Amino acid sequence: MDTDAVVFEDRTDAGRRLTAELLGLRGERPLVFGLPRGGIPVAAEVAGGLQAPLEVLVVRKLGAPGNRELAIGAVAEGGTAIVDRALAARVGLTAHALEKVLEREGRELRRQVRRFRDDFAPVDVRGYTALIVDDGLATGLSDLAAVRALRSRHAGRIVVAAPVASPEAVRMLRGEADEVHCHTVPSRLLGVGHWYEDFSPVSDEEVLALLARAGTPIPGRDPGEDV
Secondary structure (H helix, E strand, C coil), X not given: CXXXXXXXXXXXHHHHHHHHCCHHHHHHCCEEEECCCCHHHHHHHHHHHHCCCEEECCEEEEEXXXXXXXXXXXXXXXXXXXXXXXXHHHCCCCHHHHHHHHHHHHHHHHHHHHHHHCCCCCCCCECCEEEEECCXXXXXXXXXXXXHHHHHCCECEEEXXXXXXXXXXXXXXXXXXXXXXXXXXXXXXXXXXXXXXCCCCCCHHHHHHHHHHCCCCCCCCCCCCCC
């Protein structure tokens, strides 16, 4: 769907509309992975609609100096890292400064893993369809890191879904994911928040509440294991 007229009320509304385009995946019994924090409210709606388990996959965007919304890369749990070094050079990010960004985002990634998954080990995705859900794809680098992280864990199939995305992000992700589904792919993105009436930040507490309300259990999960 490509229209410049669609504006979602909020992430919950976006998740409901996105779910309608993903119903064909229900028979695959996918594992839904939301990217915290903003992707979790969308993923919660998708997981509920598909009667699928909801899990977090922590990915941290590497922001450009002075403009952290401009992604020059991303890191995902498990050690996957992607850096657009040409873009980093264009925005004046030195090798030393890049290391500092990686260190900072790595610390926040580990904090989120501890906070959102507590003492549970990452779910075993071997043989499963892994459905990555985000609230929007601008550069797509965060979701690319998520795809590669799940590929390294030997997911059976990997599908990326988002309410809105740039054409460039969709093209890039189709080169690595098995499928990419987007409700809206406008000719000009103008930023993900442009497509939401309410694009308020999502707190840790909101993420934890949504995870606690998820109704379908995660297969093979044993408590007490280190992440």
